Amino acid sequence: MHIDSNAKARDKILYLLKTRGAMTSSQLASALEITAIAVRQHLQMLEAESMVMHTIRKGRVGRPAHVWHLTAAANAHFPDHHAELTLGLIDAVREAHGPEGLQAVLHIWAKGLADRSAESFGAGPEELRDRIAALVSMRREQGYMAEWSENKDGSFQLIENHCPIGDAACACDEICSGESMIFSRLLGEDVTVKRREHIPSGDRRCLYEIKKSS
DSSP states (O other), X not given: OOOOTTSOHHHHHHHHHHHHOSEEHHHHHHHHTSOHHHHHHHHHHHHHTTSEEEEEEOOSSSSOEEEEEEOGGGGGGSOOOHHHHHHHHHHHHHHHHHHHHHXXXXXXXXXXXXXXXXXXXXXXXXXXXXXXXXXXXXXXXXXXXXXXXXXXXXXXXXXXXXXXTHHHHHHOTHHHHHHHHHHHHHHOTTEEEEEEEOGGGTOSSEEEEEEEOO
């Protein structure tokens, strides 16, 4: 196996864990030809970034060994062509079934996504601010770099500083309409959600104004 000598040690560690599976710090040190102390320092930094995690493996003799694995978050470090695939599928559905067919397919997708999100969300808290906080927490886990704030008039702002499906959203606005459906479903029928800023439209972020319905 050849590893680029110019790659950073942490990149080499991620590469080894990806291609060889779980390894101990001693095994990593041997493969990289650096000290175990240096490897452990890199692993601690990667663990702090939620890129790796460890489990304890008990041996027949000696102390239990820490075995290191990649986390799901580490997948973002490796090549990913899902955006290309998604755009290709959108174009194929549009070509095969026309704009109306694409809209019907995306409506089914959005409804299914809203149903799954509602199931994950559960009953949800009663207070609107608590519901928004729970929604923001869920969106952060999905990669949207979300945050929220309360305005003086009692309304709220939900901000998403990143869109992990930005290429698809730019190609098809119905995808964003589906996400608005999710917000309305999770926040309740007594809540109005209006989008004020939109990344696919050229804004730096997506910003939603949320308030209780009159």
